Amino acid sequence: xxxxxxxxxxxxxxxxxxxxxxxxxxxxxxxxxxxxxxxxxxxxxxxxxxxxxxxxxxxxxxxxxxxxxxxxxxxxxxxxxxxxxxxxxxxxxxxxxxxxxxxxxxxxxxxxxxxxxxxxxxxxxxxxxxxxxxxxxxxxxxxxxxxxxxxxxxxxxxxxxxxxxxxxxxxxxxxxxxxxxxxxxxxxxxxxxxxxxxxxxxxxxxxxxxxxxxxxxxxxxxxxxxxxxxxxxxxxxxxxxxxxxxxxxxxxxxxxxxxxxxxxxxxxxxxxxxxxxxxxxxxxxxxxxxxxxxxxxxxxxxxxxxxxxxxxxxxxxxxxxxxxxxxxxxxxxxxxxxxxxxxxxxxxxxxxxxxxxxxxxxxxxxxxxxxxxxxxxxxxxxxxxxxxxxxxxxxxxxxxxxxxxxxxxxxxxxxxxxxxxxxxxxxxxxxxxxxxxxxxxxxxxxxxxxxxxxxxxxxxxxxxxxxxxxxxxxxxxxxxxxxxxxxxxxxxxxxxxxxxxxxxxxxxxxxxxxxxxxxxxxxxxxxxxxxxxxxxxxxxxxxxxxxxxxxxxxxxxxxxxxxxxxxxxxxxxxxxxxxxxxxxxxxx
Amino acid sequence: xxxxxxxxxxxxxxxxxxxxxxxxxxxxxxxxxxxxxxxxxxxxxxxxxxxxxxxxxxxxxxxxxxxxxxxxxxxxxxxxxxxxxxxxxxxxxxxxxxxxxxxxxxxxxxxxxxxxxxxxxxxxxxxxxxxxxxxxxxxxxxxxxxxxxxxxxxxxxxxxxxxxxxxxxxxxxxxxxxxxxxxxxxxxxxxxxxxxxxxxxxxxxxxxxxxxxxxxxxxxxxxxxxxxxxxxxxxxxxxxxxxxxxx
Numbered sequence: 001x002x003x004x005x006x007x008x009x010x011x012x013x014x015x016x017x018x019x020x021x022x023x024x025x026x027x028x029x030x031x032x033x034x035x036x037x038x039x040x041x042x043x044x045x046x047x048x049x050x051x052x053x054x055x056x057x058x059x060x061x062x063x064x065x066x067x068x069x070x071x072x073x074x075x076x077x078x079x080x081x082x083x084x085x086x087x088x089x090x091x092x093x094x095x096x097x098x099x100x101x102x103x104x105x106x107x108x109x110x111x112x113x114x115x116x117x118x119x120x121x122x123x124x125x126x127x128x129x130x131x132x133x134x135x136x137x138x139x140x141x142x143x144x145x146x147x148x149x150x151x152x153x154x155x156x157x158x159x160x161x162x163x164x165x166x167x168x169x170x171x172x173x174x175x176x177x178x179x180x181x182x183x184x185x186x187x188x189x190x191x192x193x194x195x196x197x198x199x200x201x202x203x204x205x206x207x208x209x210x211x212x213x214x215x216x217x218x219x220x221x222x223x224x225x226x227x228x229x230x231x232x233x234x235x236x237x238x239x240x241x242x243x244x245x246x247x248x249x250x251x252x253x254x255x256x257x258x259x260x261x262x263x264x265x266x267x268x269x270x271x272x273x274x275x276x277x278x279x280x281x282x283x284x285x286x287x288x289x290x291x292x293x294x295x296x297x298x299x300x301x302x303x304x305x306x307x308x309x310x311x312x313x314x315x316x317x318x319x320x321x322x323x324x325x326x327x328x329x330x331x332x333x334x335x336x337x338x339x340x341x342x343x344x345x346x347x348x349x350x351x352x353x354x355x356x357x358x359x360x361x362x363x364x365x366x367x368x369x370x371x372x373x374x375x376x377x378x379x380x381x382x383x384x385x386x387x388x389x390x391x392x393x394x395x396x397x398x399x400x401x402x403x404x405x406x407x408x409x410x411x412x413x414x415x416x417x418x419x420x421x422x423x424x425x426x427x428x429x430x431x432x433x434x435x436x437x438x439x440x441x442x443x444x445x446x447x448x449x450x451x452x453x454x455x456x457x458x459x460x461x462x463x464x465x466x467x468x469x470x471x472x473x474x475x476x477x478x479x480x481x482x483x484x485x486x487x488x489x490x491x492x493x494x495x496x497x498x499x500x501x502x503x504x505x506x507x508x509x510x511x512x513x514x515x516x517x518x519x520x521x522x523x524x525x526x527x528x529x530x531x532x533x534x535x536x537x538x539x540x541x542x543x544x545x546x547x548x549x550x551x552x553x554x555x556x557x558x559x560x561x562x563x564x565x566x567x568x569x570x571x572x573x574x575x576x577x578x579x580x581x582x583x584x585x586x587x588x
Numbered sequence: 589x590x591x592x593x594x595x596x597x598x599x600x601x602x603x604x605x606x607x608x609x610x611x612x613x614x615x616x617x618x619x620x621x622x623x624x625x626x627x628x629x630x631x632x633x634x635x636x637x638x639x640x641x642x643x644x645x646x647x648x649x650x651x652x653x654x655x656x657x658x659x660x661x662x663x664x665x666x667x668x669x670x671x672x673x674x675x676x677x678x679x680x681x682x683x684x685x686x687x688x689x690x691x692x693x694x695x696x697x698x699x700x701x702x703x704x705x706x707x708x709x710x711x712x713x714x715x716x717x718x719x720x721x722x723x724x725x726x727x728x729x730x731x732x733x734x735x736x737x738x739x740x741x742x743x744x745x746x747x748x749x750x751x752x753x754x755x756x757x758x759x760x761x762x763x764x765x766x767x768x769x770x771x772x773x774x775x776x777x778x779x780x781x782x783x784x785x786x787x788x789x790x791x792x793x794x795x796x797x798x799x800x801x802x803x804x805x806x807x808x809x810x811x812x813x814x815x816x817x818x819x820x821x822x823x824x825x826x827x828x829x830x831x832x833x834x835x
Binding site: 039040042043044045047048092094095096098099100101103104105106108109110111112131134135138142143145146154177206207208239240242243306329332333336337339445446447490491492494495496497498499500 | 620635638641643651653667693703716722725726
């Protein structure tokens, strides 16, 4: 086993991880930083984010408005003190990226341009055409190359956090090319591994989004918070799940059913006119739009495709010039992957899993309950998304809290003594477990278990939920975990670049994360944000459930679910309404 | 679903622990008209042979992971469709000019070093604080560099470049395009710092203007144009140094 040392280890080379690494390097030039990622950083899933990142800049906008949109969008399950910190620091992060070279779209005079997104009172989304995540990621990656204290471990796959005397003191990883094990001793770890959308069958996420970091933290006793809240994005290509950005609607795109009717007006988002106006119709929040699709499907008003029902996302009235200027990526994607040209035809779309609102619980400093472990970005639950994330808040989050996590980790690393040798024994034990997977003689095919997990989640823990189905999901996941333990039989027993082995380790993480989602969902006996039930609990219940859920790992058994308080500082729960109903609520 | 059709995918296989030399292996893959080559490879991995090794991630042509030679042409496998390759057989190899790590996975290390060598970050004329706010940059100024900022580092251009095939030291299309991206950015003042890379024998002068790099780029970047532009800059720099020697 190879051994290396760093003061701070950042796991994940996407937006949050890169921002954390840069912040750590800037905070202390004497601090050694290891940036470790299972892909070369610019392959990370941040690359696929399209629409943009929120930051108050217009004179008719305010931090209070960003706060209100975020907290009501999250159905009052946000940590309001954290949201306050967040909205106050978004804009400076956008400016920082600008100064590092991000090609933000501009107005004619060279000033920053911002666009509308769903659930947003005023235009607030900084964007780089519809390749915002791509440009953010490449800007951060290229900027990170300036800092000699950041040592990259590209294509190293982390398998376990090594905890000694109650604190994180190392990470065990596999060097993918050789299959050799690496013990990375450290004083602090920033987890920045992204979400877990791939536990579902139909999703917008890249193949690498398998919940690894959540699984690693969870295995060390760190609770996963609010895991029942899984965001379905309403406009994705049937079959592949490729995302058609919310910016399509921010720029004026409309949604119609098989009769050409703008059906959202039937679901509390209307009336149609005046159009466009914020927080109404197609500019409603994602949870409501995905739920409306489900109802349209039940009413038989969707449009069939080879890959199931769809509605139409119509951009034609925007005209070719605007479409090509503002939405070139999704135009190309629709042409290539759906055979539809958005300039001349509506795009068939349907909901697909997009984002995990929950994650590794952490405070405003990104500190988790496990000393030395910090978390940022989609893998974390710092508390800004509540029960439903607003579009544009995730790219902003990974910048704001990526920086915080990097700085916190450096502070922590300075305060703890050098790493002892005890961590090597832990590494040896972890190595035994991971190498054991290669020795498995009998068992099932990896794809069989993986597909069963995805189908279970899709069928039983989807847009609408009920107790019997969720209970079934819990049972099926327990059975799948049992089958996984009994064995995955690999075709490939070699060490060098064994992606079958790595995918098996990923599946271990995914199964645990899926189980945390299903059990947290079953225990939340109300409807809130993205968690909507069809059984007796169709309403929000602030008496009993204005609280976070926390999933605690229990070894091979199902998780234990507890509930904890939500920080409410200045916005008491109100009716969450959009369209003209929303305007009425705001007046009262 | 339409009636199932099959296509033969012939993949180049190489395992560093087991093989002395690469070899071919054929797989029969069922496909539907909307299936990509990547989905074909995934079918093999899931159902036929878990040892077949390739990189992929976003499956929507933005992460740059899944490049391969498809019937000799550098391509992203996620946006190459099996219907276009039918009836086959299709020959799939790792990207040309790179060492093979295993099967279709190539060693990207050399490219990453070259990327770093062009100083791909903003070098401002004067340090700028956050409180100074965002720079102004007109849409016209963005146009000056934007296409070069669209590179996804998929390395198809290196696989297409005959010069890189002959001389691995050549900085190569994507890295030189990125160098130009920063030089052409109105916020950047680092051109002279990057001139050393440009002027070097393996910088822009390594290019013989075949232009195949631009042809295979899946994102419409034109590295050949960037390189040509920098040949002009390099020549100017050469003469200017006689007039006003640096340091």
